[in-house]
Structure formats: structure tokens, C-alpha cells
Amino acid sequence: MKWTTRLEIDHPIIQAPMAGVTTPEFVAASTEAGILGSIGAGYLSAEETRKFIREVKERTDKPFAVNLFVPEQVEMQQLYLREAYEALQPVGKQLGMPFWKTPLSESQFDGQVQVVVEEGVKICSFTFGLPDEKIVRLLKDNDVYLIGTATTIEEVKLAEQAGIDAVVVQGSEAGGHRGSFAGEVVLIQLDELLKEVLAAVKIPVIAAGGIATKERVASVLASGAQAVQIGTALLAADESGAHPVYKQAILAADEGGTTVTKVFSGKAARGIRNQFMLEMKDTVIAPYPYQNDLTKELRKAAAQQGKSEFMSLWAGESVHLTTKGTVKEILAELYNPL
């Protein structure tokens, strides 16, 4: 069976799950355009995930994916956390916030998996790790198609061994967080990684990172990838939930304007270079998810004040190619015939 037929999509394209950016309208518009829409549910609670799924279902009858963050166990010392908080003070002051709350988040991963099953979602994708054996079995018993994320050949092999059905291969060009989960974060360009991976594994490979033109979509598909996953090129779409200031920064970004940083969340992620990154470059950074919790209120205030210099402006290396329009209009420029 053709891979697209298995996933009940018309075109070999996945709308990248983008936690905090994907809205029900965005996911439904992608799904209705004939590609695989994905809910970026990483930061949601189990019940918020259910609500989001239902809102997408109200807008489309077609299948879509739910994307989850696989939690990691991180040891954290109070003293270190305090130092990381202190290091953020200069940014806080510039936002008029000498103090701010930093409630620590708790993963609701198991509850979200349960919701995926209960709501009859047919595709579930993962980043930051792989689900354990019990969860893989539960999802497969419920006919859920599983998609992993990998940034190295080792991670692709681990996904295959874990029984994952397909894997997103995330090149170094990609916007947002690195999906890395085994060993040090390494930055390998998509073409190099793809070449290695396609020769080594049997499961379908989905290519992600910097794909933002019709020519690039065509060449990546011709190289043997089953599909492409597109994030940054859709960020400024009408249906995207990206903050208006963030959209403006995306549309104004120059080539070469992004970099990989851990300062916002404690995990490596690619975004538009700004003052926050510069000021925090050589300071104490707590590991994910603690740094993310520490900076959450600051980022929220920055958005409210329209200060993109202190927001996390996640975007990939092809950000300068991002255009305005509806999801459907943007996709029509990337794939022919849509």
C-alpha cells in the first residue's frame, strides 16, 4: 500500500507539529488541504489535549496526528535553579519584572496517551525521545500509527528497534527544538543525514529542516524520503497561532538570521537571533524543562509588551523564504498539484 494511502492523505507532506503555534484552524486547514495536519500538544495537559482534538474534529472528518513530548528524568539542585533564575534578572528588569513566578511544569504524557486512545486519534508523533514498550503496545493495539523524531542515524535505529512505524529525520536547518534524545546534540544537515539513514533503515523516512521551496520539496522526495515535514514555511499563515509580533519577525528575517540556543528552554532549539540570546549567552542555564519554566513568564510578558527581542522566535534556516497567506495558498506554492 502507498504510504500516503495508509495515512489517508493526498500529498506526501506533514504540517509540522508546533507546540504553542498550531491552532485547531491551522491543523484542520492543513488536513483539509490533503496533507497530514498535526496538533503540537507538547505543552498541553491531558484535558487540554482532548479539547484541542475535539476542536479539530469539529472542523474536519479526516485523520490528523497528535504530537507529544516524551518526558525525561532530570535531576535538579535547588541552588542551581536559583542561579539560573538570578541569571535571568537583567532580562526581567528590562521587562519591568524584578520578580516573577516560576511554577514547575509536570508532564502529563501518560494522560495524553490515554486521551489519544480514547479520542480515536489514528496517528501519534513524538519528539524528545521514544515512548516505552508498554505505550508502544497500547497505541498499536489501538491501531495508532507511530511517528518518531530523530537527529542522528543512531536515533533512527533506536526508533526502528522500538517498533515505531516511521521516523522524522530532523536536519540541522530545522526550526524549533532539536528532537535529539540519545547522546550529545549534534547538528547534521538534512541531506547528509538523509543519505545515511535511507541506506540504513527500512521504515519510512520523513524529511524535515529548511524545506521551503517547490524545488526543495521535489528533490528531497526524489532522494527517497516518503514525505517532507514543513514548519517554518507555514509559521506566518493566517491560521497559525504565532503571536503577531513573532509573525512580523519571521516575515522580516534575513537569510542567516537564525541560530541554535539553549537559553530559552534548556534544550537546543533554532530561532531568530535576538537580544535575549545575546544577553544570556554565557550565563547559567538550567536543563529542560526547568529553564523553560523559569523563562515562561518573561516570554509571556515580552509578547504582551510587543518586545520580540525577549521572545523565543523559533524558526528554521529558511525563514527568509516564509510568506503570508492561508495554509492552502502557501502549500500550493510548495507542491504541485495541491
Ligand SMILES: Cc1cc2nc3c(=O)[nH]c(=O)nc-3n(C[C@H](O)[C@H](O)[C@H](O)COP(=O)(O)O)c2cc1C
Ligand atoms: C515554532 C516551532 C515549533 C515546533 N514545535 C515542535 C513540536 O511541538 N513538536 C515537534 O515534534 N517538532 C516541533 N518543531 C519542529 C518541527 O517538527 C520540524 O522539525 C521543523 O519545523 C522542520 O524545519 P523547518 O521549520 O525548517 O520547516 C517545531 C518547529 C517550529 C518552527
